[in-house]
Amino acid sequence: MRPLRNQCEVAVIGGGLAGLSAACHMARLGRLVTLFEASYMFGGLVATVDEVHGLGVPGKFSGQDLAVHLLDAARKAAVQIVEAGVEKIETAPQPRLRDAEGRDYKPEVIIVASGASLRKLGVPGEEEFLGRGVSRCATCDGGFFRGQDVVVTGSGDAAVEEALVLAKICRRVIMVCRSPLKAKREYVDRIASRDNVTFIWDSQITEVLGEQGVTGVRVRDVKTGVQSVVECTGLFPFIGVAPNTGFLPAALLDRNGHVQAGDDYRTAAPRVFAAGAVRKGYGGNIVQAMAEGIGAAEAALRELENIS
Ligand SMILES: Cc1cc2nc3c(=O)[nH]c(=O)nc-3n(C[C@H](O)[C@H](O)[C@H](O)COP(=O)(O)OP(=O)(O)OC[C@H]3O[C@@H](n4cnc5c(N)ncnc54)[C@H](O)[C@@H]3O)c2cc1C
Helix, strand or coil: CCCCCECCCEEEECCCHHHHHHHHHHHHCCCCEEEECCCCCCCHHHCCCCCCCCCCCCCCCCHHHHHHHHHHHHHHCCCEEECCCEEEEECCCCCEEEECCCCEECCCEEEECCCEEECCCCCCCCCCCECCCECCCHHHHHHHHCCCEEEEECCCHHHHHHHHHHHCCCCEEEEECCCCCCCCHHHHHHHHCCCCEEEECCEEEEEEEECCCEEEEEEEECCCCCEEEEECCEEEECCCEEECCCCCCHHHECCCCCECCCCCCECCCCCEEECHHHECCCCCCHHHHHHHHHHHHHHHHHHHHHHC
16 A cells, blocks of 8 residues: 555544444544545435435435435534545554545544445346436436336335335336335335336346337246236336445455444454444344444444553
8 A cells, every 4th residue: 555645533434324423423522533435425325215214203304314414414523524435445453444546544443334235136238228217216317207117126115115206206117026025014005005006026127128228128937937028118126235345355244245243333353343234234224324323433432542
């Protein structure tokens, strides 16, 4: 690594809800915090979600509402924001990291809150038609499909949540599900009450079809192997998430790529902590992401007290 040009006491990697919560908490307690965000948007997985659920408080909040509020609080608490991703971490003999601009940092502690990204289907046509019919955000792109037929694939909360957004805009929403719906009861009840939503069960998408834009998807019944074509102009894949851990040493990860950290948020590397969707065992909702951010911050604070 090149010589160090920047110093920071605490490095928080990721400007999702876990990272922003961790950064705010530590900065309010007087620590010098630098927060790194790889994307042009803060808020992570919920950055484009129109209405988040499960906050436990009355009122309607978008993911952006939460991210903007936390980002504002972070700035007021003097968190240094670096709008660049972290490309590499070294953990021994002490933590060091390099950002995407080639700047090196030598923090006392690191909190990894780099979350997860939506999984790709990995089928022909998916990348080719990204932005030309394939979308990963119903709130951002739903309007382009007004009055048209779209396919959503996935069975979990995110798939049903996005299908509910599209059902208000599109003529027909066809859900292609490999397994029964695994979403919250509330979502399942709401989607069942929409008469423009239909389901193709036990099936997966094997190809995205089109010319200038998407014209359909090829669907395979996983039980019978029979393939069919479903005509549509849009495809929204929500088949789960994969952790963003490519920049971390393999020794910190489990076989699925999640960071292994216990309830104390400590990883296998001294002074490196992990919180939120990047962590093995994370519960999966935003309240937990924020709570884990604060929990990891508390653990890192105790570590800093031991160092000084
Ligand atoms: C479509 C959808 C809808 C959802 N709706 C709800 C809901 O209504 N209610 C609910 O409770 N939960 C919901 N969830 C789940 C919730 O979004 C996540 O559990 C939670 O936001 C995870 O937060 P996080 O901060 O741990 O990770 P993330 O949100 O993934 O944030 C991680 C951040 O780190 C950044 N990053 C990644 N790599 C790097 C790097 N190398 N350097 C710097 N930055 C990096 C990313 O760009 C991102 O901003 C939803 C999820 C999805 C996909």
